[in-house]
Amino acid sequence: MKPVDEYFINQKEPYQSIMLYIRSIILDTLPEVEEKYSYRIPFYNIEKKPMIYLNVLKGKDYVDVAFVQGILLEKDFPVLKNDNKRKQVRSIQLKTLEDLDHENFVKLLHAASELLSKSKKAWLI
Template sequence: MKPVDEYFFNQKEPYQSIMLYVRSVILNTLPEVEEKYSYRIPFYNIGKKPMIYLNILKGKNYVDVAFVQGILLEKQFPVLKNDNKRKQVRSIQLRTIEDLDHENFVELLHEASNSLSKSKKAWFI
């Protein structure tokens, strides 16, 4: 079993179901995305640049769907929040699968992919 698969299957519910659902949406929406296991969490890269990662922050009760260049997308997609005072990363916090607006998320994935493809660096701040 790949480390990223182990990570998902070792999560408690409802986090496991939420993460597996988000993973399937990402992989089905962006066939060019590469799933990696870095820093002990799943990352989704476009080329060699990280675009999204999934995490459960200590002391929080949600899955953090974090966009690396989220600061560039937060005006167009107000669902992205600045959690933990991060400089560049913005995220969607999911407590249930129903919290995810599928159509909006797919649009956000396409926009994030296009933005990252045009960018020279993944981390710019």
Template sequence: MKPVDAYFLNQKEPYQSIMLYVRSVILNTLPEVVERYSYNIPFYNIGKKPMLYLNVLKGKDFVDVAFVHGVLLEKDFPILKNNNNRKQVRSIQLKSIEGLDQENFEALLRAAAESARNIKKAWFI
């Protein structure tokens, strides 16, 4: 079993179901995305550049769907929030599968992939 699969299967509900659902939307929307396990969490890369990652933050009751270039996307996608005063990363906090607007999320994924392809450095701030 791959480490990323083990990560998902070791999550408690409802986090496991939310993460598996988000994962399926990511992989179906962006077939070129590379899923990897880094820093003990799943990352989704475009080429070698990180685009987003999934995490459950300690003491929080949601799945953090964090976009590496979120600061560049938040104007067009107001669903992105600046949690923990991060300089570059913006995220969606999901408490349930029903909380995700799949059509808007797919548009966000495509915009994030385009941003990752066009930017020179993954972490620019």
């Protein structure tokens, strides 16, 4: 079993269901994305550059769907929040599957992918 699969299996509910659902949307929407297991969490890379990662932060009660270049996307996608005072990462916090606007999330994935493809590097700051 791949480490990323183990990561998902070891998550408690509702986090496991939320993460597996997000994973399926990412993989279905962006067939070119590469799923990696880095820093003990799942990352989704475009052209070897990290675009999104999924995590459950300690002491929090939600899945953090974090966009590496989120600072450049937050104006067009106000659903992205600056949690934990991160310099460039912005994220969507999901407590339930119902918290996700599927259509808007797909648009966000396409925008993030296009942005990252045009960038020389993922980390701007």
